[in-house]
Amino acid sequence: MTGGRPCSPDLGCARPQPCSEATGAAEPPAATAGGMQTDGESLPQIKGLMFDVDGTLLLSDRSLGGYQVLPGAIEVLTALRERAFPFVLLTNGSNYPPAEQAAKLRQSGLPVEDAQMITPSSVTAHHLSRRGVRRVLVLGTRGVGHALAEAGIDTVYTGESGAAEVEAVYVGWHPECAMKDIETAAHAIWSGAKLFSASDVPFFATRQGRTIGYSFAIVGAIRRLTRAPVTVMGKPSLHALRFVAGRLGTPLSQIGVVGDDPIVEVVMARRGGATALAVTTGTTSHEEWLRQPARCRPHRVLTDLRQVLRCIAQPIST
DSSP, X not given: OOOOOOOOSOSSTTSOXXXXXXXXXXXXXXXXXXXXXXXXXXXXXXXXXXEOOBTTTEEEOTTSOOEEEOTTHHHHHHHHHHTTOOEXXXXXXXXXXXXXXXXXXXXXXXXXXXXXXXXXXXXXXXXXXXXXXXXXXXXXXHHHHHHHHHTTOEEEOTTSTTTTOOSEEEEOOOTTOOHHHHHHHHHHHHTTOEEEESOOOSEEEETTEEEEXXXXXXXXXXXXXXXXXXXXXXXXXXXXXXXXXXXXXXXXXXXXXXXXXXXXXIHHHHHHTOEEEEESSSSOOHHHHHTOOGGGOOSEEESSGGGGGGSSSSOOOO
């Protein structure tokens, strides 16, 4: 893929502070050019894996209508499944309900069960339900709000009766977003609604190159009007990582996070005390991984996805 991006210290209120500033932790050694071994440090025990999707397991097209499965993806997930090693997929994509997304991936050859597919809407539905939120304005497709509706939350969309009379505004995949959506969200927030977003990621990897994240742009417009804080529910939030831990039944410290983006998967793993395993098939090349600052530096750079099998608690022969 093309063009990585540097890890920015300030990409919105949900972005973490640098590790050295936030925790006082020493900067980890840099990766070497020798492949998956970065510095000789031993990895923590990994008992569950979380895989990013776009740029790690596959590349979609910009319309999300087709997938190119990346080398090793089917082999790795099949090996994990055969050994009953816990794994889930966490995408920042919110257009499809998790079961529908899982079915699409199975059609592409990836052995993924419905329960192993997690989207930001899965996390949002869990989070809002636990806090007693009953009515939410969804800025996105019907698929964005599906998990919330399944959780018993009353979901409304722009143009529907009482759309601004809600307790929360949730922004997801919305390529048809218009000014009326922004205006409705702003009125809801001015009336006391809290703002939530599926993602705070400006770009993601596709077959055509970097594609903008709609929720990132939409939330930027809403916040410019309202100055409202936003709670990010997808990666790199700890809300998402804790949800993953619950689904895996694994402590945060024993999760391996596999992804292609330094300011997404790696930052999330570092913040949560998980192990960051980086691939070079998405937004970030091997050389760009080597240049990352501490807060965005993975524990391992994998030149081949199949190398993840060497990093887990129960080794699997490749």
